[in-house]
Amino acid sequence: MKEGMEQPGSHGHGCPVGCEYCVITKVESRRSLWNERTLLGINKAVTILNPPPDLRNEDAKREFYEFPPELLRGDFVGFNAISDPFWPRFKNELEWFLEKVAPEAKAVTCVTKWSPSVRLLDRLAEIPNFRLIVSITGLDGLERTKTVQRLALLDAAKQRGIKAFPIIHPYIAGMSDLSFLPHLKELGYDEVDVKGLRYSHDTMSSWMPSEGRVLYEGTNESEVLPEDGWREKVENAGIKLSGLKSWYRRDFESLTPHLSREEAEGLVSQILERANVTSSDTDQAVLDEAIKRRM
Numbered sequence: 001m002k003e004g005m006e007q008p009g010s011h012g013h014g015c016p017v018g019c020e021y022c023v024i025t026k027v028e029s030r031r032s033l034w035n036e037r038t039l040l041g042i043n044k045a046v047t048i049l050n051p052p053p054d055l056r057n058e059d060a061k062r063e064f065y066e067f068p069p070e071l072l073r074g075d076f077v078g079f080n081a082i083s084d085p086f087w088p089r090f091k092n093e094l095e096w097f098l099e100k101v102a103p104e105a106k107a108v109t110c111v112t113k114w115s116p117s118v119r120l121l122d123r124l125a126e127i128p129n130f131r132l133i134v135s136i137t138g139l140d141g142l143e144r145t146k147t148v149q150r151l152a153l154l155d156a157a158k159q160r161g162i163k164a165f166p167i168i169h170p171y172i173a174g175m176s177d178l179s180f181l182p183h184l185k186e187l188g189y190d191e192v193d194v195k196g197l198r199y200s201h202d203t204m205s206s207w208m209p210s211e212g213r214v215l216y217e218g219t220n221e222s223e224v225l226p227e228d229g230w231r232e233k234v235e236n237a238g239i240k241l242s243g244l245k246s247w248y249r250r251d252f253e254s255l256t257p258h259l260s261r262e263e264a265e266g267l268v269s270q271i272l273e274r275a276n277v278t279s280s281d282t283d284q285a286v287l288d289e290a291i292k293r294r295m
Contacts, residue, residue, distance in 0.1 A: 020204065023198050039067065041081055044289040065096065069104045072271075074295075076293055077107070078108070085112055106129065111133040113137075124160075132163065137169065137172075139175060158188055164189075168194045185237050190239060191239060191242040193243055198222065258294075259295055265291055
């Protein structure tokens with residue numbers, strides 16, 4: 001895929017994967033949220049540091065490169081939730097993130113649908129606290145990168161010893177093709193997380209089948225995960241359901257640094273002054289988890 005293939009959005013948002021269900025460009029409530037402040041997001045699993053969506057914006061670039069990495073000390077930190085983190089357009093910002101943030105954080109992570117270069121994969125394999133999340137949805141008709149590419153990435157990560165985790169995000173009833181699950185198992189992945197869809201009638205009704213639309217209409221852009229047999233397909237493939245947040249914390253005791261409550265509270269307070277809260281849970285729940293994961 002060429003770097004120039006992108007899905008534009010507000011404030012210069014773009015992404016080479018071009019998901020038709022993108023929460024940044026297709027869901028008004030999320031688009032409005034990210035347009036207010038783009039640098040930081042925080043949820044119950046991670047804090048997210050975003051590069052400037054428009055690299056021509058010198059003020060935004062300065063804000064990114066002058067961000068103090070020490071504010072992320074002891075945290076679980078993701079890179080770039082408003083585009084794909086491995087898009088070559090952001091290669092310099094990703095390298096800055098790996099150099100500056102990885103030494104401060106307990107763990108750093110990227111959630112991707114992209115096929116990174118061999119050189120980048122080798123670089124990621126050098127970072128012991130790096131965690132790779134591959135979003136594999138079975139929605140080839142709605143995305144520019146395909147299921148076979150995601151499986152190849154998971155295989156390449158396994159070969160390099162990169163800790164990786166597959167997530168079906170989103171699962172769309174009547175559309176997600178989960179026939180890749182046995183292959184996932186063959187590659188040595190025994191766990192998966194499954195997340196629902198935030199549906200917008202205005203931007204998604206044109207491709208959503210009428211029988212599926214009934215499940216999502218009137219849900220006010222909240223995340224919906226219908227029970228339509230997907231659990232049985234996961235189970236029949238010999239794969240367990242595991243939450244992403246739990247997977248991140250699996251090696252928690254061996255990850256450093258562990259902060260005191262006082263230090264954790266102080267740093268999280270400074271992050272919250274700058275960040276969008278991107279969780280569907282309460283702000284207090286996000287605050288509590290953000291403090292806990294730094295301790």
